Amino acid sequence: MSTETNPTGGTKRRRRLGIRGREALWGYGLIAPTALGLGVFYVWPVIQTLYVSFNSWGPFGGLKWLGLDNYRELFKDEAVGRSLLNSALYTLMVLIGIPVALVLANLLNRRLLRGKSFYRVLYFLPVVTMPTAVAMIWRWLLNGDFGLVNYLLGKVGIHGANWLSDPNTALIAIAAVGIWASLGYNIILFVAGLQSVPDQLYEAAELDGAGPVTVFFKVTLPLVSPTVFFVAVITVINALQVFDLIYLMMSTSANPALPATRSIVYLFYQRAFMENDRSYGAAIAFLLMIIIVICTAVQFRLQKRWVHYE
Known part of the structure; x- marks a missing residue:
């Protein structure tokens, strides 16, 4: 029993995948400035704040690890x-x-x-x-x-x-x-x-x-x-x-x-x-x-x- 491939169907499928890929690329490009702003001005400060909270802040800005002491x-x-x-x-x-x-x-x-x-x-x-x-x-x-x-x-x-x-x-x-x-x-x-x-x-x-x-x-x-x-x-x-x-x-x-x-x-x-x-x-x-x-x-x-x- 032989199987026949449909070259036209495969071409259409690859074309649809290519269109979806370009649309996804455009979508990621449009949200990139907002995502970058959120990451720089919101996510990264939260991570820094969390890290500093586990340390002691010296008189000249130096950090020393304290663990959970501040939370206790x-x-x-x-x-x-x-x-x-x-x-x-x-x-x-x-x-x-x-x-x-x-x-x-x-x-x-x-x-x-x-x-x-x-x-x-x-x-x-x-x-x-x-x-x-x-x-x-x-x-x-x-x-x-x-x-x-x-x-x-x-x-x-x-x-x-x-x-x-x-x-x-x-x-x-x-x-x-x-x-x-x-x-x-x-x-x-x-x-x-x-x-x-x-x-x-x-x-x-x-x-x-x-x-x-x-x-x-x-x-x-x-x-x-x-x-x-x-x-x-x-x-x-x-x-x-x-x-x-x-x-x-x-x-x-x-x-x-x-x-x-x-x-x-x-x-x-x-x-x-x-x-x-x-x-x-x-x-x-x-x-x-x-x-x-x-x-x-x-x-x-x-x-x-x-x-x-x-």
Whole structure:
């Protein structure tokens, strides 16, 4: 029994493989600049940070291998535990801004609302404002002696607190500023998600006699849940890395409320650059990266369960 080969079929197969090879080559060439940038500016610094965290940093920059000593010290350091707790509390408080942004975005998405463009610009202004300017303005507004907030409270007979000097109110005040500063960005994302909801669903809900609250929870919220998930992930990541607001609003390291507001990133800055212990600072930074990865993975897991439930 003889077998015959089809030269035409073999030629076509080789031609298809050649086309796929050229397409793959073009694809790799197009992603090469981005991959190179990620490798140089993200992956390589992470590897360096991990290596430095296993060493001691000498006064002139020399490295000496220590193994896991820096990480053992992390679990013994009370300042690390307190900073992680402060970062967690700040994150939980900032998450309150997500439902606020969603409600405001829903109002701004209404057709009959006048001046929608003006309100959108007004809410978005803090996003394009320099963080330094935001922190300095709010530090003046929340000043316990001559701040505008206490001045207005005094007009209605309320004695204002020392917002940024009292350990009981300092973190709450900074979280309120963080919510205000991120509100515009979240609103823009939610407005974009709301505009993708078909109008026919709202019309059908109105014909069924559903009220605004029912429509929001039964129609709007399920359909914008991917946007809510994205905003939640970004908010948690940014909140865990908060530094500039605390550094600028707490004014000096002598502020008595600093231990109650010091985040894990602020502690990293203090250890690495103020005390020049770069290896211990690298261990703190790597610990923060692990925490962010775990939090993001948990959020993705919860999102999958939410979608499956829906």
